[in-house]
Amino acid sequence: MNATKMRHILDTIADMFPDAHCELNHRNPFELTIAVLLSAQCTDETVNKVTATLFEKYRSPHDYLNVPLEELENDIRRIGLFRNKAANIQKLCRILIDRYDGEVPREHAALTELPGVGRKTANVVVSNAFDVPAIAVDTHVERVSKRLGVAKPDDSVLEVEKRLMKLVPREEWTITHHRLIFFGRYHCKAQGPKCEICPLLDVCPEGKKRMKAAVRQSEREQLEKAKTKKVGPAKANAGKAGNAKPTPAKAKAGKALGGAKAPGSAEAERTNVRHDDAARAQGGENA
Ligand code: SF4
Numbered sequence: 001m002n003a004t005k006m007r008h009i010l011d012t013i014a015d016m017f018p019d020a021h022c023e024l025n026h027r028n029p030f031e032l033t034i035a036v037l038l039s040a041q042c043t044d045e046t047v048n049k050v051t052a053t054l055f056e057k058y059r060s061p062h063d064y065l066n067v068p069l070e071e072l073e074n075d076i077r078r079i080g081l082f083r084n085k086a087a088n089i090q091k092l093c094r095i096l097i098d099r100y101d102g103e104v105p106r107e108h109a110a111l112t113e114l115p116g117v118g119r120k121t122a123n124v125v126v127s128n129a130f131d132v133p134a135i136a137v138d139t140h141v142e143r144v145s146k147r148l149g150v151a152k153p154d155d156s157v158l159e160v161e162k163r164l165m166k167l168v169p170r171e172e173w174t175i176t177h178h179r180l181i182f183f184g185r186y187h188c189k190a191q192g193p194k195c196e197i198c199p200l201l202d203v204c205p206e207g208k209k210r211m212k213a214a215v216r217q218s219e220r221e222q223l224e225k226a227k228t229k230k231v232g233p234a235k236a237n238a239g240k241a242g243n244a245k246p247t248p249a250k251a252k253a254g255k256a257l258g259g260a261k262a263p264g265s266a267e268a269e270r271t272n273v274r275h276d277d278a279a280r281a282q283g284g285e286n287a
Contacts, residue, residue, distance in 0.1 A: 001150050005203050006167045009148060012199050013179040016187065020178035022128045024048065029104040029129035030096075031055055033114075034089060036121045042080045050078055061093035061102050088116030106130045119158070123177075133173040137161045140184025141177060147188060147206035 013020075023044040026032040031051070039047045054075055058064050064072060073086040092114045096102055104125065105111055111122035123136035135141070137157045141164075145151040150167065151160040168176045187194055195207040196214075 001148075001163075001167060003167070006150070008203060009150070009200060010168065010172065010176060010179075013176075013183045016199070017179050017182040020175065020182040022124070022178065023181075025051060025055075027055070029125060030061070032129050033092070033104050033111075033117065033121070033125050036124045037088060037092070037116045038076060038079050038085055040081065040085075040116075040121075046079060050076055061096045064089055064093045065097070085116065091115040092117070104129070106132075108132075108134075119161075123161075127174040127177065131174075133170050135161055135164045135168065135173045135177045137164070138181065139190075141180045143190060144180050144184040144188050147193070147204060148200065149203075149205045 022032075024032065024035040024039060025048045026035050034054075035047055035051055038050065057075065069086055069090060072089065073083055076082045076086055079085060095114060096104065099105075100110075106126065108122050108126055111117050111125055112119060117125075120136045120138060123134035126132040127134040127136065137145075137160045142151070142157060142160050145160050145164060146153055146155065151163045155163065164176070165173065184190075187198070193207070193210070195201055195204070195210045198204065198207055201207045201211065
């Protein structure tokens with residue numbers, strides 16, 4: 001991936017998603033930390049539904065420690081791994097009170113020492129809450145980076161992050177993280193990416209592969225259709241006629257096709273399918 005290509009990708013996703021932002025609702029660094037912790041293996045939408053009431057009931061680390069673990073579990077039970085997450089929230093709140101005066105630390109290293117907070121969560125917190133440039137690599141960022149060839153298919157999450165940090169100007173790290181998430185969430189989805197209308201198809205190895213596969217699939221379908229037509233009653237009768245000479249009407253039609261075989265013969269079906277598909281393939285590659 002060279003700098004020019006990367007610039008093209010960054011500018012294109014910026015045009016597509018000018019309002020990309022953190023979709024986890026929060027009012028302060030503490031709520032953001034809790035929201036990101038809850039979002040592991042869960043959609044932002046579900047987290048927002050839960051935190052809409054959670055953040056009214058629990059406003060500070062003390063609030064989370066003032067209830068039995070079971071009550072907190074119950075308050076977040078709509079979220080996957082809720083037992084683990086509830087336990088981590090209480091442990092995290094204990095540490096915030098004991099070591100940081102109830103505040104979320106600003107240092108990346110300190111954040112990653114908190115229970116339930118990994119590198120990705122810490123990146124989201126420092127970049128969104130404290131304006132420190134960072135690229136958090138979640139499932140969307142990883143998938144899109146690999147499809148576009150920004151990262152290699154077998155790169156680890158950390159390797160993807162390092163490649164992005166090298167290719168994206170530092171002042172654009174945070175916004176690029178949001179744009180890549182929007183691009184992956186709403187356009188280059190895990191299932192059914194919109195390659196046929198993608199403005200990045202010209203630079204995307206995965207998209208080109210998918211479009212070629214789609215053309216091949218279409219070819220197979222056309223051939224199947226042609227075969228089905230061939231065994232229809234009219235064709236079967238034509239087959240019985242064996243080597244019968246083409247009627248004048250058929251010969252005329254053949255001429256009109258400019259050298260194509262007379263319609264009705266299997267060869268003509270295949271030939272015409274090939275013509276159609278060649279045109280389609282041409283169109284697909286130029287799309
Ligand atoms: S061409 Fe397809 S795979 Fe590539 S970025 Fe666009 S939508 Fe994703």
